[in-house]
Amino acid sequence: MTSTYPATAMLQVLPAPGPRPVPAGNRELVEALRRGPFHTALHAAIRASGLSLEAIQRRLRNDGHQISLASLSYWQRGRSRPERPSSLAAVGSLERILRLPAGTLITLLGPVRPRGRWANHVPGSVSLEALGHSDRSLRVVSTKIDPDANQRLESLSHHQDLRLDATGTGYRLTTRRVVRARADGADRMTVMMVADCADAPPFTITAGLNCRLGRVVHDEEEDVTAAELIFHRPLRAGESFLAEYEVEVSDLPEQVTRFDVGFRQPTKDCVLQTVFHASAIPIRCYPLWQPQNSQPNPLDHELRIETSGSAHVAFVDLPAGRYGLCWEWN
Structure with a gap:
């Protein structure tokens, strides 16, 4: 082993788990949450909720998250994505506000993209190929x-x-x-x-x-x-x-x-x-x-x-x- x-x-060998439960009754939302990407799923969830960006921002603020209207707009249009710890924490509140299963949106984000010197080689590390992959x-x-x-x-x-x-x-x-x-x-x-x-x-x-x-x-x-x-x-x-x-x-x-x-x-x-x-x-x-x-x-x-x-x-x-x-x- x-x-x-x-x-x-x-x-x-680990079998892939089944798809995460998603709200039924809205085909566009169901498919977006299953397939992503993040901005498509967020846009579909906002539309399905009937909430305005202003209303979502108020509810986020009540949860202690200071997210600008511009950021929410950029997130749902794919122009930027949540990456800072404070923004990622706000995504959990977004899931609740939009009545989505916990973890649905954060999973679609994938790994955080590295920045600066951490985007490069870690000293002393080897490739995955060197370990047999x-x-x-x-x-x-x-x-x-x-x-x-x-x-x-x-x-x-x-x-x-x-x-x-x-x-x-x-x-x-x-x-x-x-x-x-x-x-x-x-x-x-x-x-x-x-x-x-x-x-x-x-x-x-x-x-x-x-x-x-x-x-x-x-x-x-x-x-x-x-x-x-x-x-x-x-x-x-x-x-x-x-x-x-x-x-x-x-x-x-x-x-x-x-x-x-x-x-x-x-x-x-x-x-x-x-x-x-x-x-x-x-x-x-x-x-x-x-x-x-x-x-x-x-x-x-x-x-x-x-x-x-x-x-x-x-x-x-x-x-x-x-x-x-x-x-x-x-």
């Missing part, structure tokens, strides 16, 4: 999700706990990440996942503390899935944030033999733990580190499997690359 975070995780998959993913979204975040801490079932063919993976915004407005992180065996069944991803599941894109040909985890609020530059999520899969056609995560940029600390079922303990377990996907693993010392059936590896001040554990069943 591998994961990548632009920091990449190889996990099993093909140009083709990146093109498929990029149609709906920005694979560089995590470059707007500094990775401070990454903890993952993998719990295998009694057969070694199913697991629950719990992830806790602490990040810090490199610029104002960062409001999501991206996880890219690759099925690590042929004919792998779909897995279920559940957003946990401080985030929700956004858009999901699946490249069926290469079994690559990218998913957005959207924070409950946009961050300010320098602000840290903790988010959690879980992934579950069962009935894989073969036993899982590795668990790794790929980071595009340096990370402060990473702790990875595998907990084996009491009836399925491997004979040995090793740490894994690959500076790039094509390079061999230079770590060959054996890890202790505790009496609890767990083994872990901890890294501090780690450069970009792949890190994890691998084990032998026989």
